[in-house]
Amino acid sequence: MALLEKFRQLAEAHEALVRTSTDPFRVTIERILSPTEAIVNGKQMILAGTNNYLGLTFDPECLDAAAKAVYEQGTGTTGSRMANGSFNGHAALERELADFYGRRWCVVFSTGYLANLGVISALTGQEDVILIDADCHASIYDGCRMSGAEVIRFHHNDPGDLHKLLRRLGERCTNTLIIVEGIYSMLGDQAPLSEFVALKKEYGAYLLLDEAHSLGVLGEQGRGLSEAAHVESGIDFIVGTFSKSLGATGGFCVSDHDEMELTRYVSRPYIFTASLCPSVIASTRAALRIIQTRPELRTRLWNNARRLYDRLKELGFKLGPTLSPIVAALFDRREEAITFWNGLLEQGVYVNMILPPAAPEGGSLLRCSVSAAHTEEQIDRICQAFESLRVS
Amino acid sequence: MTRYETILLQLYEILKPYEKEGQNLSDDTELLSDLGLDSMKVMQLLLETEERFDISIPLNIIPNVRTAGDFARQIEQLTEQR
The missing domain is CATH 3.40.640.10 (Type I PLP-dependent aspartate aminotransferase-like (Major domain))
Known part of the structure; x- marks a missing residue:
């Protein structure tokens, strides 16, 4: 196999993905507004995939x-x-x-x-x-x-x-x-x-x-x-x-x-x-x-995590096993996760999409990370976006 | 039957679900190119093999394993060390 030949399979997989989806590996934040909001693709987004747990990037x-x-x-x-x-x-x-x-x-x-x-x-x-x-x-x-x-x-x-x-x-x-x-x-x-x-x-x-x-x-x-x-x-x-x-x-x-x-x-x-x-x-x-x-930041973080985790569970999403600031919705089918992720983007919610083999047990997941800087309204909007896509 | 051959037969049983139609497993069967194992399947295969032979397989041996025969040789060594 020639030196660069091994990239062909990767290129084909990438092309297949971006034919039906926004490229999840090239999301560009055009302007960051706060720890929880940014302009992405010209649109204001709630950021729910940043690992910015205490929201200190703009403290x-x-x-x-x-x-x-x-x-x-x-x-x-x-x-x-x-x-x-x-x-x-x-x-x-x-x-x-x-x-x-x-x-x-x-x-x-x-x-x-x-x-x-x-x-x-x-x-x-x-x-x-x-x-x-x-x-x-x-x-x-x-x-x-x-x-x-x-x-x-x-x-x-x-x-x-x-x-x-x-x-x-x-x-x-x-x-x-x-x-x-x-x-x-x-x-x-x-x-x-x-x-x-x-x-x-x-x-x-x-x-x-x-x-x-x-x-x-x-x-x-x-x-x-x-x-x-x-x-x-x-x-x-x-x-x-x-x-x-x-x-x-x-x-x-x-x-x-x-x-x-x-x-x-x-x-x-x-x-x-x-x-x-x-x-x-x-x-x-x-x-x-x-x-x-400021221990109150941790209290706020866990309150937000509980709000998101409980609501998504109530909506019937299959989630990670325990309450955590990382709230992962699991999907059996890769295509389903891709469609859902694109739907969330359209609704102004950015989360991380994890596809096989990166996710445990070969599944696909949409991974939200909650921040102390999220407002209750933002958490509710994330939940609403998940709910609307589940219904449609 | 040698110890290696016994291990190989047991290994075929583990590899059977990964066998493609019309394929016959042999010691020359290449795990990646012939059986099309990806990284997830390789990890699953390691877990199944560990259970079956009651051994711990170091990840370091993976680069030295290309065929079913190579894998059986490694298992033979690991079971001897046990």
């Missing part, structure tokens, strides 16, 4: 912090921390994140994707084993591949299956890293974390928890599922992102293991990429303060 404190940083420190760092050095803001954000989680160490990465790549590939190597939940994010799979470790999947959210794998590994358990997520991005379901922590302790393995979708969303202080499930001390490494509830871009890992600090010297995704720009660092620090001082 005045975050905006002011970012603007001040741009004027005082410039637009970018133009290189990696290893080569160019760190700005004060990088170090300050790492201290603040470590304090927030009550951990000794924190390392900040340029994206959430790179955080998983950087941490997993630094912690594990060819002699080690990684046990991952089958529904883990692509960044976790890619980090595993980069590490060279032996990678074994266990059934999604199934402590019994994990137990079986650990038992089979025997003495190798002490060389084993278990990886799970707090809230899973597609269906919004949560890991049975207490059971996973008990297993990792029983077998002497290590546990990495990705709180990308649960930071700021779960726990009284917003520290995620580990806080909500009261098992923080049982988690060895917590990875998170700035691109969801913190409204920016970037990623991090916190830990009490002293070796965390040493990963800076071996983690290629940390070393060989440009560091976060000052404005992103500044807005993230402001957002982290807000997470801790």
Whole structure:
């Protein structure tokens, strides 16, 4: 097969899709109006697929912090921390994140994707084993591949299956890293974390928890599922992102293991990429303060999530298994999901369309992510759009 | 019958639902091009095989598996390590 021949199948699939649908992979936001509204295809849309859980992208404190940083420190760092050095803001954000989680160490990465790549590939190597939940994010799979470790999947959210794998590994358990997520991005379901922590302790393995979708969303202080499930001390490494509830871009890992600090010297995704720009660092620090001082945002987020989840359930939609700010409507047929998604766009509602093989169990889903910034009226309009399309 | 052949026969049973009309499974059958397995089906196949042979299959072996015969060899090794 010639070098570019493999793209032919992809091109054909893409052409077939856009013959009957707006291209879901090229939706352009022409003008962003607020955390929950934008102009798309010349039309005002309610944004219900942004992961902007606390709606902080337009928070005045975050905006002011970012603007001040741009004027005082410039637009970018133009290189990696290893080569160019760190700005004060990088170090300050790492201290603040470590304090927030009550951990000794924190390392900040340029994206959430790179955080998983950087941490997993630094912690594990060819002699080690990684046990991952089958529904883990692509960044976790890619980090595993980069590490060279032996990678074994266990059934999604199934402590019994994990137990079986650990038992089979025997003495190798002490060389084993278990990886799970707090809230899973597609269906919004949560890991049975207490059971996973008990297993990792029983077998002497290590546990990495990705709180990308649960930071700021779960726990009284917003520290995620580990806080909500009261098992923080049982988690060895917590990875998170700035691109969801913190409204920016970037990623991090916190830990009490002293070796965390040493990963800076071996983690290629940390070393060989440009560091976060000052404005992103500044807005993230402001957002982290807000997470801790404005718990009412979480209350509003969950009220909105409950309003949407309950109403769509009442309308007969098949949804993810638990209430969550990620509200996913499941469709058996791919074509049905595509038609429905286009109908929502026409009605001024933007959600994420997830087609096979990206969705669990080969299904298709329309994934809404709720924000604290949504008004009740906006949630009701989203529900009305779903209802009208269901009827027609 | 060798151990490899026994495993291969059991593997054919798992692969049977993926067999296309007029196809006869053999150790040369290519899992992707002959059976048309996509990524979802490969994952399903791994789960079924793990259950059947009571083994854990590392994802790392996938690049080394092209045919049913390759897969049977890997299963043979994994069951020996058990």
